[in-house]
Amino acid sequence: MADLTTTFIGITSPNPFWLASAPPTDKEYNVRRAFQAGWGGVVWKTLGAEGPPVVNVNGPRYGVVHGADRRVLGLNNIELITDRPLEVNLREIKSVKRDWPDRALVISLMVPCDEESWRDILARIEDTGADGVELNFGCPHGMAERGMGSAVGQVPEYIEMVTRWVKTHSRMPCIVKLTPNIADIRKPAEAAKRGGADAVSLINTVNSITAVNLDSFAPEPMIDGKGTHGGYCGPAVKPIALNMVAEIARSAETRGLPISGIGGITTWRDAAEFMALGAGNVQVCTAAMTYGFKVVQEMISGLSDYLDGKGFAATSELVGRAVPNVTDWQFLNLNYVTKAQIDPDLCIGCGRCHAACEDTSHQAIAMGPGRVFTVKDEDCVACNLCLDVCPVEECITMRELPEGAVDPRTGRVVAGYANWTRHPNNPMAREAAE
Amino acid sequence: MTNSQLTPGIVPGRLSPESYAGNFADIAPPLDPHEVQVAADRCYFCHDAPCVAACPTAIDIPLFIRQIATGTPEAAARTIFSQNILGGICARVCPTETLCEGACVREAAEGRPVAIGRLQRHATDRLMARNAHPFPRAEPSGKRVAVVGAGPAGLSAAHRLAMKGHEVTLYDARPKAGGLNEYGIAAYKVAGGFAQAEVDWLMGIGGIAAKPGTMLGRDITLDGLQAGHDAVFLGLGLGGVNALRVEGEDMAHVLPATGFIRELRQAADLAALPIGRDVVVIGGGMTAIDAAVQAKLLGAETVSLVYRRSRAAMGASVVEQDLAASKGVRIICNAAPLQIIGNGAVAEVEFAYTGEVAPEAGGRPGLQLLPQTFRLRADQVFKAIGQTLDEMPKGLALAGGKIAVTGPGRTSLAGVWAGGDCAAGGDDLTVTAVAEGRDAAEDIHLFLTGSAAHG
Ligand SMILES: Cc1cc2nc3c(=O)[nH]c(=O)nc-3n(C[C@H](O)[C@H](O)[C@H](O)COP(=O)(O)OP(=O)(O)OC[C@H]3O[C@@H](n4cnc5c(N)ncnc54)[C@H](O)[C@@H]3O)c2cc1C
Ligand SMILES: Cc1cc2nc3c(=O)[nH]c(=O)nc-3n(C[C@H](O)[C@H](O)[C@H](O)COP(=O)(O)O)c2cc1C
Ligand code: SF4
Numbered sequence: 016m017a018d019l020t021t022t023f024i025g026i027t028s029p030n031p032f033w034l035a036s037a038p039p040t041d042k043e044y045n046v047r048r049a050f051q052a053g054w055g056g057v058v059w060k061t062l063g064a065e066g067p068p069v070v071n072v073n074g075p076r077y078g079v080v081h082g083a084d085r086r087v088l089g090l091n092n093i094e095l096i097t098d099r100p101l102e103v104n105l106r107e108i109k110s111v112k113r114d115w116p117d118r119a120l121v122i123s124l125m126v127p128c129d130e131e132s133w134r135d136i137l138a139r140i141e142d143t144g145a146d147g148v149e150l151n152f153g154c155p156h157g158m159a160e161r162g163m164g165s166a167v168g169q170v171p172e173y174i175e176m177v178t179r180w181v182k183t184h185s186r187m188p189c190i191v192k193l194t195p196n197i198a199d200i201r202k203p204a205e206a207a208k209r210g211g212a213d214a215v216s217l218i219n220t221v222n223s224i225t226a227v228n229l230d231s232f233a234p235e236p237m238i239d240g241k242g243t244h245g246g247y248c249g250p251a252v253k254p255i256a257l258n259m260v261a262e263i264a265r266s267a268e269t270r271g272l273p274i275s276g277i278g279g280i281t282t283w284r285d286a287a288e289f290m291a292l293g294a295g296n297v298q299v300c301t302a303a304m305t306y307g308f309k310v311v312q313e314m315i316s317g318l319s320d321y322l323d324g325k326g327f328a329a330t331s332e333l334v335g336r337a338v339p340n341v342t343d344w345q346f347l348n349l350n351y352v353t354k355a356q357i358d359p360d361l362c363i364g365c366g367r368c369h370a371a372c373e374d375t376s377h378q379a380i381a382m383g384p385g386r387v388f389t390v391k392d393e394d395c396v397a398c399n400l401c402l403d404v405c406p407v408e409e410c411i412t413m414r415e416l417p418e419g420a421v422d423p424r425t426g427r428v429v430a431g432y433a434n435w436t437r438h439p440n441n442p443m444a445r446e447a448a449e
Numbered sequence: 450m451t452n453s454q455l456t457p458g459i460v461p462g463r464l465s466p467e468s469y470a471g472n473f474a475d476i477a478p479p480l481d482p483h484e485v486q487v488a489a490d491r492c493y494f495c496h497d498a499p500c501v502a503a504c505p506t507a508i509d510i511p512l513f514i515r516q517i518a519t520g521t522p523e524a525a526a527r528t529i530f531s532q533n534i535l536g537g538i539c540a541r542v543c544p545t546e547t548l549c550e551g552a553c554v555r556e557a558a559e560g561r562p563v564a565i566g567r568l569q570r571h572a573t574d575r576l577m578a579r580n581a582h583p584f585p586r587a588e589p590s591g592k593r594v595a596v597v598g599a600g601p602a603g604l605s606a607a608h609r610l611a612m613k614g615h616e617v618t619l620y621d622a623r624p625k626a627g628g629l630n631e632y633g634i635a636a637y638k639v640a641g642g643f644a645q646a647e648v649d650w651l652m653g654i655g656g657i658a659a660k661p662g663t664m665l666g667r668d669i670t671l672d673g674l675q676a677g678h679d680a681v682f683l684g685l686g687l688g689g690v691n692a693l694r695v696e697g698e699d700m701a702h703v704l705p706a707t708g709f710i711r712e713l714r715q716a717a718d719l720a721a722l723p724i725g726r727d728v729v730v731i732g733g734g735m736t737a738i739d740a741a742v743q744a745k746l747l748g749a750e751t752v753s754l755v756y757r758r759s760r761a762a763m764g765a766s767v768v769e770q771d772l773a774a775s776k777g778v779r780i781i782c783n784a785a786p787l788q789i790i791g792n793g794a795v796a797e798v799e800f801a802y803t804g805e806v807a808p809e810a811g812g813r814p815g816l817q818l819l820p821q822t823f824r825l826r827a828d829q830v831f832k833a834i835g836q837t838l839d840e841m842p843k844g845l846a847l848a849g850g851k852i853a854v855t856g857p858g859r860t861s862l863a864g865v866w867a868g869g870d871c872a873a874g875g876d877d878l879t880v881t882a883v884a885e886g887r888d889a890a891e892d893i894h895l896f897l898t899g900s901a902a903h904g
Contacts, residue, residue: 083490085483363554366496386499406493407558 017322019315021055021330023296024188024213024273026146028055028119031330032286032314035216035277035298036061036123036149036192039308041097043107046120050111052308053315056119058190058216058298061096061151062104064126064136069095069158075236078225078245087305089251091225093236093243095157096125105143112144120144121190125151125163128173130180137185147188150181150212152203153219155196155246165219168194171206178210190275193217193259195252200259204269215263216275216298218256220246249301253279257292261341264293281310283317290330291337345435352422352429353397353413355379355390361410362388368401368411376400393423454726454750459702459828461723463748469719472746475640476772477541477567485571488564489518495554500565503552505875505884506533510549514568526576527583529569533887534608535601537577537647538630539880540570541638544735546768548880577646582653587614589656592897595620595678597665600628601879602684602869604651605886606893610682611656613894618678619657622664628686628869630879632711635739637746671842675864680893683852683860683867684886687836687877693731697789706730706740706833713743725828728752729798730778731786732833734764740831741778752778753825757785757803757816787822789830797824838871848873858889866893 019030033056034040034049041060049057063069071094080089097104112120122145126132140148152168159166167173174191181189191207193200195218204215222244226235234242256278263269276294280286281302289297302310318330327333357368357380364386372380379394380401390401402411416422416429437444452460464472480488492514500510508529516525529536545551545566553562576583592615596607599621607617625631630644652659663669665685674681690705692698702725716722724747730740733756741754754773756763760782763770773780784800791797802821805814838851846853846861851873858866868885875881 084487363558364495364499365493365554366498367493370496382497 017319017327018329019055019319019322021296023119023275024147024190026056026119026121026188027117028296029117030055030311030315031290031296031318032311033057033119033121033275033296033298034303035300036151037300037304038094039300039303042099042104043111046107046111047114049303049308049311050115050118053311054118054308055296056121056146058121058123058149059104059108059145061123061125061154062101062136062140063096064132065101065139068098068100071095071098072238074238076245078223078234078236080225080249080251087249087301089223089225089247089249090301090304091223091236091245091247092220093156093245096123096151096154101139105139108140108143108145112146119146121147121149123149123151123192125154125158128162128167128177133177133180134184137181137187141185145187147190147213148181148185149190149192149216150177151192151219152177153192153194153217155194155220155222156244165194165196168192168203168219169197171202174203174206175210178207178212182211188213190214190216192219192277194219195255195259195278196222200262201266201269204263204266204272208269208272212272214273214275214295215269216277217259217263218252218278220248221252221255223247248278249305250279250281250285253281253285257288260289260294261292261338264335264338265341281305283314283321286314287318287321287333288337290333291335292341293335293338295334296330347434348432349435349438350430350433352416352420354392354395354416355397355399355401355411356414357388357390357401357411358409359387361407363407363410364388365406367404367406371400371404395424452748454748457726457828459723459725462720463724464720466720468748473636473640473719476635476637477570479574480564480567480571485517485568488568489514491555492518492563493554499552499554500549500563504533504549505878505881506536506539506887507884508532508536508549508569510565513572514563514565517568517572522572522575523579525568525572529573530576530583533880533883534605534651535630535647535879535883536569537573537650538601538634538639538644539883540566540573541643542630542634543878543880544766544768547766577650580650580653582650584612584654586612586655589616590614590897592616592679593618593677594680594682594893594897595674596682596684597621597669597674598628598684598686598869598871599623599626599648599659599661600684600686600869600882601630602686602871602882602886603628603682604648604684605883606682606684606866606868606890607657607886608651608654609887609890610893611654613890615656615679615894615897617657618660620660620663620665620669622662622667624661626659626661628684628882632714633707633736634714634879635710635743636714666840666842671845671862671865675862679864679897681865682858682886682889682893683865683871684869684882685839685867685871687870688839689837690832691835691837693786693789693832693834695786695788697791697795700789700791701794702828703789703795703830704832706732706736706831707836709740709829709831710736710743713747719747722747724749726750727826728829728831729825729827730754730831730833731798732756732835733758733762733782734833734835735769736836737831737833738765738769738773738778740833742773742776744829744831745776745778751826753781754778755781755784755786755798755800755825757783758805758813759783762813784823785816785818787818789827790824795827795830798827798830799824836870836877857892858885859892864896 021031036058040057078091082088154164158164191212224234276289277298286297369380405411494511513525513528549565550562556562596603626648627644728744728749745752787799801818803816852867858868866889868889869882
């Protein structure tokens with residue numbers, strides 16, 4: 016059985032599964048139960064500055080996007096940082112950490128954007144025994160209106176400045192949590208690195224409106240007839256998060272900067288994908304909020320079996336394995352030719368591939384008598400759409416044409432690797448050649 | 450006096466009063482809203498969907514299911530009713546396992562089709578609950594059409610004709626409209642007085658004058674109808690039944706299953722309906738199954754359904770057979786009646802086992818009686834070995850014992866159309882009758898508006 020023990024920026028936890036800073040980590044009761052269930056660590060729900068705590072709305076604070084059978088695909092929230100008094104949170108953190116010394120306990124922080132506020136809060140958490148801090152520069156609603164959260168996270172100079180303050184006034188490892196509500200995720204990551212961050216974590220939630228009530232004409236969740244944008248998370252945001260993690264992992268400026276992967280992780284497989292793209296560990300929120308803490312048990316057994324199957328002794332062998340294979344479009348092999356092929360034995364005859372290809376692609380799937388569907392190689396551009404819409408797994412697959420074969424569509428012989436940078440249609444390539 | 454299942458003879462009240470309500474309650478109650486969502490979500494929205502091809506009325510099933518899935522069941526109902534105005538009863542009685550659901554790709558994929566029938570019921574129930582009629586009538590055409598027979602074929606034809614603006618007179622020999630919807634279909638498939646409610650709702654289109662209790666051949670003649678109307682549609686169903694042709698058939702309590710079912714459907718109080726302790730049903734189709742199951746549900750102690758061929762050859766679908774078995778009906782195959790034994794009234798039926806011999810010319814294998822025989826005790830015998838056409842007006846050509854038709858129900862007589870069970874071709878199913886009535890009506894409309902030839 017693979018050892019899932021993971022050391023992330025010097026913080027060791029029995030597995031790489033941490034609960035993200037959110038309601039599941041808002042108080043001692045929850046966190047104790049989470050540790051009992053097996054979570055490797057938690058990032059405590061974001062603490063604010065000393066003084067009267069923030070207040071939350073008293074109506075619904077979550078919106079949802081459902082898939083089949085009311086499966087939660089995406090959740091959005093308009094919740095703020097912890098609304099409990101700072102002293103209470105600090106007392107509880109200390110007590111939990113004392114009883115669970117082997118688990119990671121990181122404190123998430125968000126205070127006004129001045130050095131004094133940050134120095135004060137860091138002093139207050141000094142003796143809790145916590146393993147590190149995470150700077151919440153991600154929250155996209157409410158706190159951002161007050162100049163915190165994503166208001167900081169969207170300005171790389173602020174990130175760098177605040178991170179530097181934190182590193183100056185604390186000896187704790189520091190993770191900077193990034194907002195995805197930005198055009199180029201590498202910029203805030205670079206800023207965090209310049210400021211001395213030990214790691215970045217991403218993504219926080221995505222600005223969103225989940226639904227509009229067509230009777231009251233207001234966004235959901237609706238508070239007394241009005242709504243506001245909230246933060247979107249859950250399975251729906253995973254592809255966005257994966258890309259952002261990969262961008263940071265492969266960028267020359269940030270390569271090697273530890274990453275804690277977050278966003279839609281629901282199963283061990285999601286976690287493994289984040290790790291393959293460079294995340295040293297992962298954080299989970301929505302899956303726990305949907306299914307309860309027990310989901311971690313599947314994540315642990317699943318990842319462990321996977322590592323065993325691959326012959327990896329530790330999570331570190333998985334981390335970053337896919338990064339070298341993430342490249343730019345211009346470097347993709349344009350001489351790699353495939354054709355869709357339909358397995359007649361598996362085909363159930365729904366005809367979705369035909370409708371998709373006929374109406375919206377390349378008219379490359381013929382429908383014969385008896386609902387027999389066949390790919391016309393001379394028309395197939397290998398776009399993958401048929402495979403994506405086919406309801407039967409493995410019914411449609413891609414067949415690679417070997418080098419030397421003739422592509423019936425272009426009439427050209429399949430040759431070895433060649434990419435856009437050298438392609439005759441590329442004006443830049445021609446200039447380079449001249 | 451209280452009776453039980455063990456009381457000898459033919460007596461009422463074999464069960465507790467509550468048992469009747471339970472036994473004859475809706476066999477497939479409506480899906481709840483969440484079940485509807487889950488069921489609708491399973492549809493793949495197939496291209497040129499096989500389920501549509503398998504529906505005799507060609508309802509656009511993927512479209513109506515998508516309309517349900519997106520929260521617009523009334524739009525779904527309009528999609529259904531535009532093809533099949535009796536989509537409500539069809540949702541309840543169609544053998545979907547051999548029609549749309551049998552063709553569903555998810556049946557091929559995982560042996561569990563999309564619940565098309567039950568989704569259809571959800572949509573049609575929703576619209577009918579508002580008692581709103583979904584279609585307006587066209588401007589009056591000034592043409593008059595006689596429709597004889599108010600079963601599914603006649604109702605469907607009458608509705609389509611009325612919708613096109615024609616003036617329809619709908620004759621039926623019986624006091625209530627609906628045909629076998631009202632007098633034949635198993636009670637638990639159309640619980641809650643659905644058949645009459647549907648007729649009333651259908652008539653909401655306007656322009657249909659109902660003439661119940663009016664029988665062609667007794668109260669009216671085909672010549673008379675032709676003289677007074679611009680076209681005639683016959684949806685007469687099959688009024689007669691095949692005889693067993695065995696000794697003792699004329700004894701008391703040997704009756705057509707259709708008559709037993711008709712009485713059951715019209716009974717105000719099922720507890721007052723007498724049923725034998727031992728019942729034998731002869732036949733292998735839907736009628737045989739319905740008679741057997743309902744005899745059992747009325748409290749008969751033993752019900753045996755005896756069919757002369759194999760299980761696979763039975764007209765009743767596997768689903769129907771399983772239903773019968775689950776209610777305690779014993780199905781005996783490969784046995785044919787030899788004689789009915791009794792003293793004035795039936796007491797026993799003697800059967801011989803059968804074996805198959807070389808096929809009759811072009812058809813099913815011939816049957817041979819084997820020497821082995823057996824007897825079943827019987828207080829009642831219900832015959833369900835097929836229905837036949839009543840005597841038809843002179844001049845109407847027949848084919849295979851039914852009214853001969855070409856294309857959309859054109860008979861050998863100019864200006865006369867026929868559809869449903871009485872017309873040759875097509876399965877004897879409610880949905881087929883609806884399709885044929887509709888298509889004949891469209892043809893009549895073309896004829897009345899001067900663009901078709903069957904004058
Ligand atoms: C017991 C039983 C169970 C069945 N169960 C099912 C089922 O579950 N699912 C299914 O799809 N199908 C079922 N069927 C078949 C289905 O009921 C018929 O196919 C369908 O009703 C045929 O419709 P129709 O309009 O042609 O005839 P019918 O429904 O028979 O209607 C004919 C109408 O014409 C009237 N009529 C007849 N002669 C005259 C006349 N001379 N003058 C005036 N009016 C006349 C009759 O009174 C009747 O109202 C069942 C049939 C039976 C007998
Ligand atoms: C209700 C709710 C409250 C949250 N509060 C915080 C918070 O206080 N601090 C923070 O850094 N992130 C917060 N988040 C974001 C999560 O930590 C996490 O980044 C995000 O939900 C994406 O992960 P997921 O897809 O696993 O949910 C919150 C998320 C939710 C759903
Ligand atoms: S891969 Fe694209 S082009 Fe080729 S058959 Fe499939 S849908 Fe059509």
